Amino acid sequence: MILDFLTQSKEINNQSRQQKQKTDIVRYISKSKTACIIPDIAKQLKISIPTINKLITELLSAEILVELGKKDTGSGRKPILYALNKKTCYSVGVDIQLKGMRLMIINIQREVVRMKEIPDFILENTQACLSNIIDDINIFLSSSMIEVSSVIGIGISLTGRVDVKRGSSISYFDFIQEPIRSYLSKHFKVPVLVDNDTRMIGLAEKVDGHLHEVQDAIVINVSRGLGASMISDGAIIKGANGFAGEFGHMQFGKKKRLCICGKSNCLGTDVSGYALELDFTHAIESGNVSLLKSDNGSFDYREIIRVSMEGDCLAIELIQNQGMHLGESLGNLLNLLNPSLIIIAGTYAVLGDVFIDAIRIGLSKTALLNPLEKCKVIASDLDGVQAAALGAAYLSFTRYDLL
Numbered sequence: 001m002i003l004d005f006l007t008q009s010k011e012i013n014n015q016s017r018q019q020k021q022k023t024d025i026v027r028y029i030s031k032s033k034t035a036c037i038i039p040d041i042a043k044q045l046k047i048s049i050p051t052i053n054k055l056i057t058e059l060l061s062a063e064i065l066v067e068l069g070k071k072d073t074g075s076g077r078k079p080i081l082y083a084l085n086k087k088t089c090y091s092v093g094v095d096i097q098l099k100g101m102r103l104m105i106i107n108i109q110r111e112v113v114r115m116k117e118i119p120d121f122i123l124e125n126t127q128a129c130l131s132n133i134i135d136d137i138n139i140f141l142s143s144s145m146i147e148v149s150s151v152i153g154i155g156i157s158l159t160g161r162v163d164v165k166r167g168s169s170i171s172y173f174d175f176i177q178e179p180i181r182s183y184l185s186k187h188f189k190v191p192v193l194v195d196n197d198t199r200m201i202g203l204a205e206k207v208d209g210h211l212h213e214v215q216d217a218i219v220i221n222v223s224r225g226l227g228a229s230m231i232s233d234g235a236i237i238k239g240a241n242g243f244a245g246e247f248g249h250m251q252f253g254k255k256k257r258l259c260i261c262g263k264s265n266c267l268g269t270d271v272s273g274y275a276l277e278l279d280f281t282h283a284i285e286s287g288n289v290s291l292l293k294s295d296n297g298s299f300d301y302r303e304i305i306r307v308s309m310e311g312d313c314l315a316i317e318l319i320q321n322q323g324m325h326l327g328e329s330l331g332n333l334l335n336l337l338n339p340s341l342i343i344i345a346g347t348y349a350v351l352g353d354v355f356i357d358a359i360r361i362g363l364s365k366t367a368l369l370n371p372l373e374k375c376k377v378i379a380s381d382l383d384g385v386q387a388a389a390l391g392a393a394y395l396s397f398t399r400y401d402l403l
Contacts (some may be wrong), residue, residue: 199391202236
């Protein structure tokens with residue numbers, strides 16, 4: 001029902017004036033931080049009080065709005081507070097990584113209703129993998145006890161390069177005869193949007209994090225891979241097809257490692273969880289000692305991060321080396337874009353000053369003094385595991401201008 005309402009509202013040439021006014025009311029209330037009263041809605045939307053009363057009544061009957069008591073004005077008649085009905089509008093976010101998948105449902109009031117993590121998931125370019133993704137989403141939705149009619153869309157956060165314009169992945173699911181976006185939309189019978197995972201972290205930061213009031217910033221996602229989400233004049237930069245932000249593939253690498261893109265010297269081969277695993281393994285094989293042990297000689301970067309926070313000297317040294325290298329590379333972006341804020345997000349965000357201080361040292365080597373003085377570097381406050389799924393869930397709300 002809510003999807004039909006929002007879909008009709010986008011067909012501007014065919015909608016009535018009152019339909020547009022109702023849509024404007026819904027969007028205004030959705031973007032408000034608190035429940036709204038009729039006089040404020042009328043003033044902001046420049047609609048008469050009698051018309052607002054009539055439209056609000058219709059939206060209440062359609063169960064799109066609900067009453068939330070009355071506002072205490074201190075004297076006189078207390079006006080009724082209105083909010084969107086959080087039980088009739090949901091969005092789904094799915095974060096698909098190389099290793100692991102996370103699913104999330106949020107309501108229109110941006111509350112997380114349900115969340116699930118599938119840690120043993122492995123992303124592969126196969127029909128079997130795609131079928132598993134569809135099955136996992138179906139099981140997740142059916143177990144949530146939420147009516148499909150109340151879901152306005154599914155946002156997919158996908159690792160790697162994503163052609164946002166077509167809604168397709170460059171690296172995965174190329175065996176189907178259409179973009180993954182349209183393929184999944186047909187299957188689930190709701191709109192599906194697909195975007196890059198780092199950009200989804202940027203969207204989550206923009207809605208819930210440090211970027212709410214910031215116009216120019218860079219969000220660096222340091223997890224198993226490396227990516228950037230760039231915000232200019234309050235908008236996330238996507239590029240012509242959505243490939244903007246491939247920071248990990250800029251030629252700032254020093255170790256001449258071959259990247260999965262087929263080139264060498266990509267920054268992500270020196271600065272990332274994957275690179276940390278290589279560096280740590282090489283250091284152990286060279287005779288260095290650590291609190292972290294392995295029976296098979298392999299190490300997970302998340303465990304390396306964990307022992308660094310427990311005081312492991314080798315882990316700290318390798319992580320700080322990555323931080324300084326990242327800072328040197330970021331200095332070039334700072335000179336180019338002049339952001340007021342750089343946010344370190346992803347798994348590495350939990351490291352805090354251990355990583356941030358090293359980045360600042362690297363920045364001082366390459367960034368111009370004036371833009372560097374005006375730019376803060378901080379760690380994200382969002383959960384690094386959940387941020388991309390949260391951003392993906394917000395995609396559907398942004399599609400209908402509800403955020």
